[in-house]
Amino acid sequence: MSAYITLMTPMTDEECLLAALADVGFDRTKVEVHVSPVSLVGYQGDQRTQTANLVIRRQHVGSASNDVGFLLTPTGYQAFVSGYDHPRFGAGWLERLNQQYQLHAEAKQQRMAEEERQHLEAARKKLVEAQRATICAKAKKLGYQVKETRAGDSIRLVLVKRTY
Amino acid sequence: MQLNLARTLQRSAANGPGERFVIWVQGCPLACPGCWNPDTWTAQPRMLRDTQDLIAEILATEGLTGVTFSGGEPFIQARALTEVAREVRAAGLSVFIFTGFTRAELKSQAARALLAVTDVLVCGRYVASERVYDLPWRSSANQRVHFLTSRHGPADMAQAPEAEIRIGPDGQLTLTGLPGSKLLGSI
Numbered sequence: 001m002s003a004y005i006t007l008m009t010p011m012t013d014e015e016c017l018l019a020a021l022a023d024v025g026f027d028r029t030k031v032e033v034h035v036s037p038v039s040l041v042g043y044q045g046d047q048r049t050q051t052a053n054l055v056i057r058r059q060h061v062g063s064a065s066n067d068v069g070f071l072l073t074p075t076g077y078q079a080f081v082s083g084y085d086h087p088r089f090g091a092g093w094l095e096r097l098n099q100q101y102q103l104h105a106e107a108k109q110q111r112m113a114e115e116e117r118q119h120l121e122a123a124r125k126k127l128v129e130a131q132r133a134t135i136c137a138k139a140k141k142l143g144y145q146v147k148e149t150r151a152g153d154s155i156r157l158v159l160v161k162r163t164y
Numbered sequence: 165m166q167l168n169l170a171r172t173l174q175r176s177a178a179n180g181p182g183e184r185f186v187i188w189v190q191g192c193p194l195a196c197p198g199c200w201n202p203d204t205w206t207a208q209p210r211m212l213r214d215t216q217d218l219i220a221e222i223l224a225t226e227g228l229t230g231v232t233f234s235g236g237e238p239f240i241q242a243r244a245l246t247e248v249a250r251e252v253r254a255a256g257l258s259v260f261i262f263t264g265f266t267r268a269e270l271k272s273q274a275a276r277a278l279l280a281v282t283d284v285l286v287c288g289r290y291v292a293s294e295r296v297y298d299l300p301w302r303s304s305a306n307q308r309v310h311f312l313t314s315r316h317g318p319a320d321m322a323q324a325p326e327a328e329i330r331i332g333p334d335g336q337l338t339l340t341g342l343p344g345s346k347l348l349g350s351i
Contacts, residue, residue: 127335135329137339138350143324147177153333158177159347160325 002043002051002066002084009070011077016108017054017070020100026091030060030164040067040080050080059083128155136150165190165244169211170204174225178328178341180260180284180301183322185222186340189236189245194264198292198301200342201348202253204236217243228328230258230283239263242274249281258283258315264290267310283315297344300324325338 014033021031032038037051043058052069052124054077062069066082066088081089132155136146146158147157170188171177179186191207192199199205222231231252233245238261249259259282263270269289270279279285288307296305300321311317327343329351339351 044242124334128333131331131335131337135351136333139347142346142350143244147325149174155331156175156177157329157331158325159327159329159341159343160323161344 002082004040004048004066004080005086005090005092006050007079007081008073008075009077009079009094009098010074011070011098013101013105013108014054014072016104017027017077017097019052019104020097021056023100024097026056026060031056037052037071040069042066042082043084052080053077061089128153132157165215165247167213167215167241167244167248168207168209169213170201171211172218172221173338173340174221175228176232176328176340179232179234180230181258181316181324183227183248184230184232184260185228185257186234187218187245187248188234188243189238191240192235192237193240194237194289196264196290196292197334198295199290201235205318207240213273215247219248222248222252223255228257230260232260232262233271234262237264237299239265239275239278239341241279242272244247244321246274246281247276248331249278253281253283258285260316261286263287279312283311283313285310285312297326298343301342303342 018028018033023027034053034055037053038055040048040050040052040055041058043064052071054070056068058065058067061143062085065085069080070077071080079094082142095153114154116164134158139146139159144161147158147160149156170190172188173186176184177185188201188204190210192205195205207343219233219292231248238245241306253259261282263285265287269287270276286307291304291306294304294306295304299305301309301324309319325341327341327347330338332338
């Protein structure tokens with residue numbers, strides 16, 4: 001039986017880790033995702049004491065391999081790679097995985113920042129339009145004629161009532 | 165020359181005839197009770213602008229009918245405003261002034277020089293007890309409109325808007341002109 005080696009990683013985001021795993025050859029069809037950690041299985045079908053949230057079953061790793069797993073911890077995913085698989089999936093592989101992870105993390109951050117910006121922009125436009133509609137309605141109720149012009153993001157409402 | 169300004173607005177239809185570049189000067193010794201712009205009374209420097217720089221901004225603004233001086237009291241900075249008025253008029257724009265002084269009070273050389281390059285003058289103190297809502301360009305009944313040239317006339321008052329509201333990109337509202345109390349209260 002090959003013992004598991006535990007390696008701490010700085011990776012914390014499941015979505016980005018799954019994308020990084022896909023980049024290094026383990027797409028979603030080869031990775032199990034569990035909300036609650038499940039036991040890893042050794043090459044002889046033996047259940048190990050180590051548990052993980054993301055599991056690459058041994059048949060996807062190699063013919064005599066053990067499961068590779070990632071356990072979510074408060075400080076990041078903990079990787080479990082057996083001593084047998086360590087030459088192929090050890091520190092060097094994890095380093096490459098982390099590099100891919102960082103690319104996805106950066107892209108996700110940018111995506112989220114853009115989504116936040118769009119959200120704020122939509123809220124701003126909604127506020128401006130609500131103000132415009134309220135003012136126009138009130139002015140018209142008071143008998144004003146409202147002439148509206150727009151310049152960029154600014155709205156100008158000219159209120160005319162007099163007819164001399 | 166320098167001007168002490170409260171603010172400027174590149175385009176307004178509620179401060180005189182047509183589309184106007186509006187300049188609110190800073191500083192007014194009259195301090196009329198009930199004044200619409202009491203923040204412009206103090207003569208402490210607020211926004212100092214070089215006259216030539218301001219003229220360049222005005223002339224770069226497309227589609228203007230003219231320039232309006234308000235305040236604050238424009239005639240307190242008559243010399244610098246005369247320079248502005250002279251140059252914008254040379255470029256085809258008209259000059260419109262709101263002043264709290266009466267016509268009879270505008271006797272100084274500097275005041276006369278500014279009047280010489282003015283097309284429309286609205287003058288007189290704001291008197292709260294004579295507040296009116298239905299006279300174009302005036303807010304109290306004692307105020308008078310003088311057409312000093314033939315550039316504008318009474319016909320221009322026919323469609324004078326009472327007020328203009330700007331909604332900025334951040335939702336901030338800016339109200340200018342002479343809005344009636346119902347409109348003010350409503351908004």
